[in-house]
Amino acid sequence: MDSLLDLLTNAAARAAAHREGVAERPVFPSDVDLDAVRTALGSLAEGPTPAAEVIDELVDAVEPALVATTGPRYFGFVVGGALDAATAADVLTSGWDQPAFNAFTSPAAAVVEDVAGGWLKELLGLPVGTSFGFVTGGQGANTVSLAAARHHVLAEAGWDVEQRGLLGGPPLRVVANNERHATIDRALRLLGLGTGALEPVATDAQGAIDVADLAHVLAGGPDGPTIVCLQAGNVNSGAFDDFTAAIAEAHDHGAWVHVDGAFGLWAAANPATRHLTAGIEAADSWATDGHKWLNVPYDVGYAFCAHPHAHASSMSYSAAYLTGQGQGGLRAPGDYVLESSRRARGFATWAALRQLGRTGVAELVERCCALARRFSEQLGALDNVTIANDVVLNQVLVGFGDDERTDRVIEKVQRSGECWMGATTWHGQRLMRISVSSWRTTEADVDRSVAAILAATENI
Ligand SMILES: *Cc1c(COP(=O)(O)O)cnc(C)c1O
DSSP: OOOHHHHHHHHHHHHHHHHHHTTTSOSSOTTOOHHHHHHHHOOOOSSOOOHHHHHHHHHHHHGGGOOOTTSTTBOSTTOOOOOHHHHHHHHHHHHHTOOTTSTTTOHHHHHHHHHHHHHHHHHHTOOTTOEEEEESSHHHHHHHHHHHHHHHHHHHTTOOHHHHOSTTSOOOEEEEETTOOHHHHHHHHHTTSOGGGEEEEOBOTTSOBOHHHHHHHHHTSOSSSEEEEEEBSOTTTOOBOOHHHHHHHHHHTTOEEEEEOTTGGGGGGSTTTGGGGTTGGGSSEEEEESSSTTOOOSSOEEEEESOHHHHHHHHOOOOTTOOOTTGGGOOOGGGGSSOSSOOOTHHHHHHHHHHHHHHHHHHHHHHHHHHHHHHHHHHHTSTTOEEOSOOSSSEEEEEOSSHHHHHHHHHHHHHHSSOBOEEEEETTEEEEEEEOOOTTOOHHHHHHHHHHHHHHHTTO
8 A cells, every 4th residue: 555655746746747748738738538538537436446546547537638727828817827835835735634714723724824914915015904814716805805895884874784684774886897807796696786786887998997987876876885896907908997096986985995906916016017006005805816926826815804893794603613713812714704614725825925025926927017018019010910908917918800810810829739818808809818927937938929829820
């Protein structure tokens, strides 16, 4: 029988081999036979299989179907690249298997989240008293933040939503940029507010909120409990809302302001892009991802809240068998998230921040932005290619003539295996959507990707 050490060493070696080869494998496995993968996974076995065999079988079966998301030329969906220290810390997280509910279930997990959360606030320039929850990602962060918002604005109207629910309570308005991310809508569904409650606000040519229209929408409805959702980093263009003006307008109406900054909030951690987030610290809650631009492995995001009491009131619970909330003066991580038993997500985040340091995070953001500009300059210089957005961050939207041709080019690029970019529809146009968000991407990778795109535009 193999020891656990042999087993983990083998698993680590196979993961490392994948990482080492990931730059040169096809970025997307277009030719993989998924039925063969399914067959290789076998049927439910009658009895046990030795652990070492299980791992070999798993790797052999799924390797051909892996996407090179940790490689240097994956530009889809703002996927981050997984830093080395964060990856290794994530392996340890599984090895230690700590339920990060509170300081009683794991003192280590509770302290690490406390420290890493403090570092995140510092880097992102959020107010000192801000509370935070380590959630599963942007969806989790938006949902937790909006639950805190729901608690707060209804409490101000004398309504205890946790106890009484929404039925019979005061009406609650939700006002949001009409180019918000779809996870805002899903959060509203989950919170019982419904997407029908949304009052959309117009956006400008770059997809940032039109503050005059925000004022108009706010003035057009009754005063009372109101949540305004803003965006740091438009999901397509990367554009930023004007936080100073929009937050002042929303606060004039007594609204709670939530900012979805799944990737764009990281602009605040880089001196050269920080101006894009000016005024953002005046918001009431903020959502961002760890697994996107911070390059922590999936799955981690962060919900920040300027009103810790609202945050904890919306999320925490207690039960007779539970002890340890607030033990030793430590915050209980479970009081700020949706889950009770949960992965100790703080270790990988701490490792990423420790590996990069303050300047490393800034450089990562800056390098990705510079590489996005390089894409835009090189692609924009090609015949019959247009850049549809102002490239202010890491997002580049590219058109290749008409919609049909653009789709054909994107599909050809995706099949090339050289790089992978997604497709989107923005302001009525089909576009290639390039997101540069991995620590591994270099200028040479951009040049090689541009060459692949150029090749895809020929004879099409
Ligand atoms: C990716 C993204 C989300 C959702 O984040 P997940 O981590 O996928 O749940 C929300 N908002 C924006 C702007 C995003 O880019």
